[in-house]
Amino acid sequence: MKVLIVESDSDLADTIRKMLHNWGHKAHTCGSGKDALKTFMKIHCDLVLTEALLPDMKGEELISRLKTFSPDMHVVAMTWNNSRELEARIRAQGVLYYMVKPFETESLRSLLEHLSRRGLKATKTVESREGSAAVVARRRANRRL
Numbered sequence: 001m002k003v004l005i006v007e008s009d010s011d012l013a014d015t016i017r018k019m020l021h022n023w024g025h026k027a028h029t030c031g032s033g034k035d036a037l038k039t040f041m042k043i044h045c046d047l048v049l050t051e052a053l054l055p056d057m058k059g060e061e062l063i064s065r066l067k068t069f070s071p072d073m074h075v076v077a078m079t080w081n082n083s084r085e086l087e088a089r090i091r092a093q094g095v096l097y098y099m100v101k102p103f104e105t106e107s108l109r110s111l112l113e114h115l116s117r118r119g120l121k122a123t124k125t126v127e128s129r130e131g132s133a134a135v136v137a138r139r140r141a142n143r144r145l
Contacts, residue, residue: 001115003027004045006036006062008055016049023109033057037065047115052079052090063093076111078103133140 007013013029020027030036033054052059080102
């Protein structure tokens, strides 16, 4: 599976990318919503792992833009801020799964294995002037990955 990881913490992004690679997936990383939008249009990924709160863009905005260009895009949102309000806004965008950080690596691995068994494939992308993607931002404290 080809996965786009959007994470403002480059150490965490690299850790997730390496884990996914070890599990047999191809992963690309971006550090911002803007970069994620551009990268998404280039790589046509199967799944986007996104943080709900990016420094340059709200997660729901990024997900909405992704869905504009690729309505069936599969998105997993991740966040440190586990508020019901945020979760409701993110889920309203049609995310596949909502994860609260810190999370066990086995949870992510199980999710990816489940999606792979379901035959998740890249969705068709609608032509546009801008790309789309998702995000994964994280705090440096309390790292469990």
